[in-house]
Amino acid sequence: MRLLLKRDDLLHPPVSGSKWRKLGPNLEQARRRGLGTLLTFGGAWSNHLRAAAAAGREAGLRTVGVVRGDELRGRPLNPSLAQAAADGMELEFLDRASWRRRTEPDVLGPLLRRYGPAWVVPEGGSNAPGVRGCATLGRELAAEPVEVVCCSVGTGGVLAGLAAGLAPRQRALGIAALAHVPLAVETEELQHRAWGGRRGSWRIETGFARRGYGRTDPELLYAVDEFARTNGVVLDPCYEGKALLAVRALAEQGEFARGTTTVLVVAGSGTPGVEWSSPRSRPIP
Numbered sequence: 001m002r003l004l005l006k007r008d009d010l011l012h013p014p015v016s017g018s019k020w021r022k023l024g025p026n027l028e029q030a031r032r033r034g035l036g037t038l039l040t041f042g043g044a045w046s047n048h049l050r051a052a053a054a055a056g057r058e059a060g061l062r063t064v065g066v067v068r069g070d071e072l073r074g075r076p077l078n079p080s081l082a083q084a085a086a087d088g089m090e091l092e093f094l095d096r097a098s099w100r101r102r103t104e105p106d107v108l109g110p111l112l113r114r115y116g117p118a119w120v121v122p123e124g125g126s127n128a129p130g131v132r133g134c135a136t137l138g139r140e141l142a143a144e145p146v147e148v149v150c151c152s153v154g155t156g157g158v159l160a161g162l163a164a165g166l167a168p169r170q171r172a173l174g175i176a177a178l179a180h181v182p183l184a185v186e187t188e189e190l191q192h193r194a195w196g197g198r199r200g201s202w203r204i205e206t207g208f209a210r211r212g213y214g215r216t217d218p219e220l221l222y223a224v225d226e227f228a229r230t231n232g233v234v235l236d237p238c239y240e241g242k243a244l245l246a247v248r249a250l251a252e253q254g255e256f257a258r259g260t261t262t263v264l265v266v267a268g269s270g271t272p273g274v275e276w277s278s279p280r281s282r283p284i285p
C-alpha cells in the first residue's frame with residue numbers, strides 16, 4: 001500500500017490544522033450574533049483550547065477557556081495552557097463534578113454571568129458549524145486517487161466532517177485516541193446535528209488508544225521519533241502517532257487491499273515546546 005499524509009497541520013499556523021476548519025465557522029457564528037466573546041472547554045493539555053486562543057486573538061475576539069479539573073487553579077500553568085494564556089485566553093478551572101454537568105444551566109449560567117454573553121463552543125470545537133467546516137477536508141480529497149482516509153479521533157468532529165465530504169467510492173477510518181468513550185455514537189450524533197443524518201462511509205477502530213489520551217509509551221515514542229527521522233514530519237504522539245501504529249497493524253492484518261492508496265490526516269501538531277520524544281527511546285524488538 002501507499003500511505004500519503006494530508007498536512008492539515010500546515011493549514012493555518014498557529015491555529016493548528018483541522019482546529020482551524022472548526023473554529024473558523026464558529027468565529028463567524030459569534031460575529032453574526034454580535035457576540036464579542038467565545039467561551040469553550042477542554043482538558044489541561046487540550047490542543048483545542050490553544051487553537052481557540054490563537055484564533056480568537058487573530059479575530060479580535062475575547063476567549064474564555066474552561067479547563068477540566070481544579071487542581072491547576074492558582075498553580076503554574078503547563079506549556080499548553082501557558083500558550084493559551086499568552087494568546088489572551090482567560091482560564092477558568094472547573095472541578096470534575098461540575099465539569100460533567102458543564103452544559104447544564106446551573107453550571108453554565110454562572111459562567112456566562114461572570115464573563116458576559118458568549119458564543120459557547122463545546123470541547124474540541126465539535127459542534128454543527130465545526131463539523132460542517134471539516135467537510136471541506138473530505139471534499140479536498142474527493143477527487144484524489146485515494147481509497148481510504150484515516151484520521152485520529154478525539155471528539156469525532158474531524159471524522160464526522162471528513163466522511164461527509166469524501167466521494168462515495170472512498171471510506172474514512174477513524175482511530176480512537178481516547179479509551180472509554182462511545183466515539184462512534186458521538187460521531188454519529190455530530191453528523192445528525194450537522195446534516196440530520198449519517199453521511200459517508202466510516203468506522204472507528206477503538207483498539208489502538210493504548211492507555212488513553214495523553215498516555216504514551218516507549219514503542220509509541222520510538223515510532224514517532226523514527227517517523228520524524230525518516231520523513232521529516234513530527235506527529236503528535238497523543239493523536240497521529242497512535243493512528244500511524246494502527247495503520248501499520250491494520251495493514252499487517254490485511255485491512256488494505258493490495259495497491260491501495262491510503263491517506264493519514266495530520267490534523268494538527270502537539271504543543272510547541274513539549275518534548276514527548278525521548279532521546280533514550282530505543283527500537284522495540
Ligand SMILES: *Cc1c(COP(=O)(O)O)cnc(C)c1O
Binds near residue numbers: 158267
Ligand atoms: C483535535 C485533534 C484531533 C482530533 O480531532 P477531533 O475532531 O476532536 O476528533 C486529531 N489530531 C490532533 C493533532 C488534534 O489536535
